[in-house]
Amino acid sequence: MSRSHSPPALMARLLLGLVVLVSLAPLLLVLINAFKPHAEIVQNPLSLPGSLAPANFKAAWIGGNFSVGLVNSLLLTGTTVLVTVVFSSLAAFPLARRRIVIWKLVTLYFLCSVTVPIQLFLFPLYFLYARLGLIGNVFATALIIAAINLPLSVMLLRTYVLTIPAELDDAAFIDGATPWQTFLYVILPLMKPGCVTVAVIVALNTWNEFLITSTFQQGDAGFTMTLGYRAMAGVMSADRGIMMAGACIVIVPIIAFFLFLQRLFVEGMTAGAVKG
Amino acid sequence: MSQAAERDWSYYLFVLPALLLSACVILVPALLTLILAFTDWDGVSRPVWLGLDNFRDLLSDITFWRAIFNNVKWTVIFLTIPMAIALVVASLLLTRRRSQRVYQIIFLLPYVLSPIANASIWSNMIFDQRSGVLGYLNKRLLPMQDPLGHVSTALYTVASVDIWHFWGYLAVVFFAAMRQVPTDQLEAAYLEGAGGWQIFRHVTLPNILPTIALMFVMVTIFSFLTFDYVYLMTGGGPAHSTELLSTLAYGFAFRSFEVGKAAAIGLFMSLFGLIAAVAYVWMSRESVRR
Amino acid sequence: MATLELQKLEKRFESVQVIRPMDLLVAHGEFVVFVGPSGCGKSTLLRLIAGLEPVSSGEIRIDGKNVTNLPPVDRNVAMVFQNYALYPHMTVEENIGFGLRIAGMPKAQRREKVTEAARILKLEPYLARKPKALSGGQRQRVAIGRAIVKKPKLFLFDEPLSNLDAELRFQTRLEIAKLHQDLDATMIYVTHDQVEAMTLADRIVVLRDGCIEQVGTPMQLYLDPANVFVAGFVGSPKMNFLDARISAVREDTVWITIPALAPGDYECRTLRSRPAVGTKITLGVRSEHIEEIGADLGFPAKVGIVERLGSTSYAYVETALGAHLCVERRVQREDRVGSTVRLRLMPECVFAFAETGERL
Numbered sequence: 001m002s003r004s005h006s007p008p009a010l011m012a013r014l015l016l017g018l019v020v021l022v023s024l025a026p027l028l029l030v031l032i033n034a035f036k037p038h039a040e041i042v043q044n045p046l047s048l049p050g051s052l053a054p055a056n057f058k059a060a061w062i063g064g065n066f067s068v069g070l071v072n073s074l075l076l077t078g079t080t081v082l083v084t085v086v087f088s089s090l091a092a093f094p095l096a097r098r099r100i101v102i103w104k105l106v107t108l109y110f111l112c113s114v115t116v117p118i119q120l121f122l123f124p125l126y127f128l129y130a131r132l133g134l135i136g137n138v139f140a141t142a143l144i145i146a147a148i149n150l151p152l153s154v155m156l157l158r159t160y161v162l163t164i165p166a167e168l169d170d171a172a173f174i175d176g177a178t179p180w181q182t183f184l185y186v187i188l189p190l191m192k193p194g195c196v197t198v199a200v201i202v203a204l205n206t207w208n209e210f211l212i213t214s215t216f217q218q219g220d221a222g223f224t225m226t227l228g229y230r231a232m233a234g235v236m237s238a239d240r241g242i243m244m245a246g247a248c249i250v251i252v253p254i255i256a257f258f259l260f261l262q263r264l265f266v267e268g269m270t271a272g273a274v275k276g
Numbered sequence: 277m278s279q280a281a282e283r284d285w286s287y288y289l290f291v292l293p294a295l296l297l298s299a300c301v302i303l304v305p306a307l308l309t310l311i312l313a314f315t316d317w318d319g320v321s322r323p324v325w326l327g328l329d330n331f332r333d334l335l336s337d338i339t340f341w342r343a344i345f346n347n348v349k350w351t352v353i354f355l356t357i358p359m360a361i362a363l364v365v366a367s368l369l370l371t372r373r374r375s376q377r378v379y380q381i382i383f384l385l386p387y388v389l390s391p392i393a394n395a396s397i398w399s400n401m402i403f404d405q406r407s408g409v410l411g412y413l414n415k416r417l418l419p420m421q422d423p424l425g426h427v428s429t430a431l432y433t434v435a436s437v438d439i440w441h442f443w444g445y446l447a448v449v450f451f452a453a454m455r456q457v458p459t460d461q462l463e464a465a466y467l468e469g470a471g472g473w474q475i476f477r478h479v480t481l482p483n484i485l486p487t488i489a490l491m492f493v494m495v496t497i498f499s500f501l502t503f504d505y506v507y508l509m510t511g512g513g514p515a516h517s518t519e520l521l522s523t524l525a526y527g528f529a530f531r532s533f534e535v536g537k538a539a540a541i542g543l544f545m546s547l548f549g550l551i552a553a554v555a556y557v558w559m560s561r562e563s564v565r566r
Numbered sequence: 567m568a569t570l571e572l573q574k575l576e577k578r579f580e581s582v583q584v585i586r587p588m589d590l591l592v593a594h595g596e597f598v599v600f601v602g603p604s605g606c607g608k609s610t611l612l613r614l615i616a617g618l619e620p621v622s623s624g625e626i627r628i629d630g631k632n633v634t635n636l637p638p639v640d641r642n643v644a645m646v647f648q649n650y651a652l653y654p655h656m657t658v659e660e661n662i663g664f665g666l667r668i669a670g671m672p673k674a675q676r677r678e679k680v681t682e683a684a685r686i687l688k689l690e691p692y693l694a695r696k697p698k699a700l701s702g703g704q705r706q707r708v709a710i711g712r713a714i715v716k717k718p719k720l721f722l723f724d725e726p727l728s729n730l731d732a733e734l735r736f737q738t739r740l741e742i743a744k745l746h747q748d749l750d751a752t753m754i755y756v757t758h759d760q761v762e763a764m765t766l767a768d769r770i771v772v773l774r775d776g777c778i779e780q781v782g783t784p785m786q787l788y789l790d791p792a793n794v795f796v797a798g799f800v801g802s803p804k805m806n807f808l809d810a811r812i813s814a815v816r817e818d819t820v821w822i823t824i825p826a827l828a829p830g831d832y833e834c835r836t837l838r839s840r841p842a843v844g845t846k847i848t849l850g851v852r853s854e855h856i857e858e859i860g861a862d863l864g865f866p867a868k869v870g871i872v873e874r875l876g877s878t879s880y881a882y883v884e885t886a887l888g889a890h891l892c893v894e895r896r897v898q899r900e901d902r903v904g905s906t907v908r909l910r911l912m913p914e915c916v917f918a919f920a921e922t923g924e925r926l
Contacts, residue, residue, distance in 0.1 A: 121305035176639030
């Protein structure tokens with residue numbers, strides 16, 4: 001009993017409590033203020049809402065053009081995830097199995113491209129897309145985001161394939177399987193958990209992505225949910241209540257998605273950084 | 277021998293889609309950027325060869341140096357504050373067996389939210405003079421100015437929002453690393469009479485050093501690339517006090533249409549990133565070998 | 567079944583010579599064991615025969631056909647791996663039938679063949695299970711089932727028993743021996759355990775550093791080793807080795823001085839050549855060929871540790887001049903630690919090896 005009340009233990013609890021508070025407070029602020037009319041917020045942003053009327057939310061949904069934004073976000077995220085998972089799982093197979101120097105160079109290329117700033121390729125790419133008329137094209141933008149997510153996905157899946165014993169490849173080879181058959185029937189089924197992790201991480205990155213999306217998805221019709229919110233926040237800045245309701249609409253799906261799959265997130269995030 | 281070679285050939289097809297996409301989106305434009313840095317281009321008409329003029333202009337532009345300086349400040353801030361908090365909190369989590377998962381979720385919430393949402397929340401609900409908490413406090417309790425509007429505090433303010441967003445990731449990574457410390461080492465130290473802090477310093481810390489080092493390099497690289505929060509909250513102002521290389525480049529490309537200058541800045545950004553990247557690649561090779 | 571022929575087979579990994587030019591002929595239906603210490607190249611050799619690694623030079627012929635550049639599936643070989651290498655996400659039935667599926671066999675026919683193989687190995691109740699729901703011995707049988715369903719010309723086993731515990735190892739060893747009899751198949755088996763080699767093999771190939779040291783039946787290797795390495799490798803406990811010198815050469819026997827035993831000459835009747843007097847040799851004698859003898863004869867030795875195994879005991883003795891020997895004691899005598907016994911080396915059973923290791 002005395003151990004948990006000792007000064008260091010108490011300090012630890014205080015610190016953790018403080019951290020939790022700081023982490024959650026802004027989100028709680030958004031929540032309570034989403035239900036309040038603007039005047040009330042200005043009066044006292046910390047007060048609890050008088051009623052749980054959804055008026056702000058309705059206005060925000062329309063104002064932020066979220067019905068269009070939702071579709072665009074889903075299309076963008078879906079396409080990016082699909083392209084990334086397929087391309088990176090294919091690439092991870094030889095990178096994990098083959099040993100000649102070329103593969104080391106390819107691995108090196110992917111490792112290095114993680115560190116490339118978007119600004120290094122953004123500008124020519126933008127003007128190229130403009131000339132091709134691809135600005136605002138959700139699928140074209142998805143390719144860019146997929147390309148950015150490829151290196152980490154490839155590295156992650158490569159580590160995953162490395163845990164599959166090479167003996168299985170040998171057994172399949174003796175069974176007469178070609179590399180493609182080995183990949184399809186033996187390696188890919190065993191990679192499924194890794195692919196799911198990659199899909200989850202890429203989905204989150206894409207949904208939240210800002211720089212590329214805002215540069216390439218110009219024009220209202222192409223806005224994703226987050227871009228729609230930003231436009232609305234700029235225009236309707238006069239009404240904080242609606243703004244916060246909009247923020248809620250943007251945040252809640254992410255939080256729900258995250259809570260549902262949090263184990264996969266943590267696994268994916270720590271996979272590259274921690275050995276074993 | 278020919279059979280082995282044939283198999284090799286089909287393996288190249290596996291990596292082709294990824295390489296092709298990466299080359300088209302990243303490699304080729306990056307090479308173009310390299311060339312563009314030596315030209316004057318507005319994105320529409322033909323580029324004009326300038327030689328080293330862009331670089332000369334930048335090096336004599338005080339805003340450019342301001343931006344570099346800000347990036348360095350940002351890096352220093354991020355290498356210290358969030359790392360320290362993450363290490364401390366992660367080690368605190370080690371003993372809370374049942375609530376570990378819950379704490380991790382809470383810490384990660386700011387990390388998984390969109391920067392647009394986060395920036396908006398902090399700008400409007402906290403810093404804003406009219407509707408934010410600080411504004412409220414200013415009116416009722418203490419005189420408190422808008423930290424985003426002041427040259428001396430703006431950068432630190434934006435940095436703190438990004439710290440709020442980012443530190444959870446570090447905490448989770450460090451926590452995972454700490455959990456991997458072999459228990460027999462911990463037990464041996466405990467049996468020899470070492471206390472909590474000593475165990476941390478002599479057993480835990482050396483074991484997670486590779487992870488810390490990796491995070492160090494990652495944070496350095498990303499500090500020179502950081503864009504979102506600054507762009508969303510201050511746009512580089514007030515008076516370039518929050519201008520970073522990334523926002524400066526963006527401005528040159530899409531506001532003043534001096535794409536050549538933007539490209540040149542892009543090169544500078546990669547230079548810093550490349551130095552850290554070499555360390556990153558070297559280190560992950562080392563750990564893979566181990 | 568089929569014959570296997572290796573002609574001047576070589577394997578280099580980058581600049582390291584792993585298999586030196588090697589010739590070998592395995593007959594129809596033989597059970598041949600490749601044995602040797604780790605790093606000797608036995609697994610590499612097996613992989614070359616299987617087609618998992620390309621050869622650097624030389625030829626491999628199965629049943630007369632040159633398969634050196636053919637993939638495993640065209641060589642008609644099957645392999646049983648050390649760690650079973652079962653596909654974890656497939657059922658036992660799918661595991662066994664995978665090769666047939668790749669070959670394009672229709673499902674009904676596949677099922678028939680798989681069921682037959684499962685019956686032979688008593689795996690029928692497990693066909694719908696996944697490998698992780700099976701015990702080690704069952705998994706090994708599935709691995710064997712996968713091999714036999716293809717009706718291969720050659721069976722290859724890569725240390726299949728290493729992952730099993732002692733009891734299971736014994737049982738599975740018997741099963742493999744029985745399988746060999748039932749299928750009348752040509753089998754190549756790799757192990758580092760010389761007991762497995764001795765009990766299973768028709769012939770043993772002893773390998774060291776990529777070279778064949780000796781090929782022969784288990785008894786040939788035991789009773790007539792070609793060099794000091796084979797002599798020391800085969801047989802448990804290990805053969806006793808002593809430094810010695812040729813002191814005299816007679817018509818049908820040779821006299822040797824062994825400094826560490828006791829002054830005097832020892833007779834050796836197994837020499838196949840006539841080396842010069844004074845030649846330095848290594849003398850080898852097995853523990854069962856050192857017998858006790860009456861007082862004043864032979865040489866004295868003090869008993870150190872005694873290992874009793876029931877029907878046999880092994881006494882570790884030391885002579886006054888520092889030689890250490892392991893002596894087999896069949897008689898149920900209580901050898902007391904510290905007691906002195908008088909021993910004699912049987913002249914028909916001692917081997918002389920030159921300094922190069924060759925048998926003299």
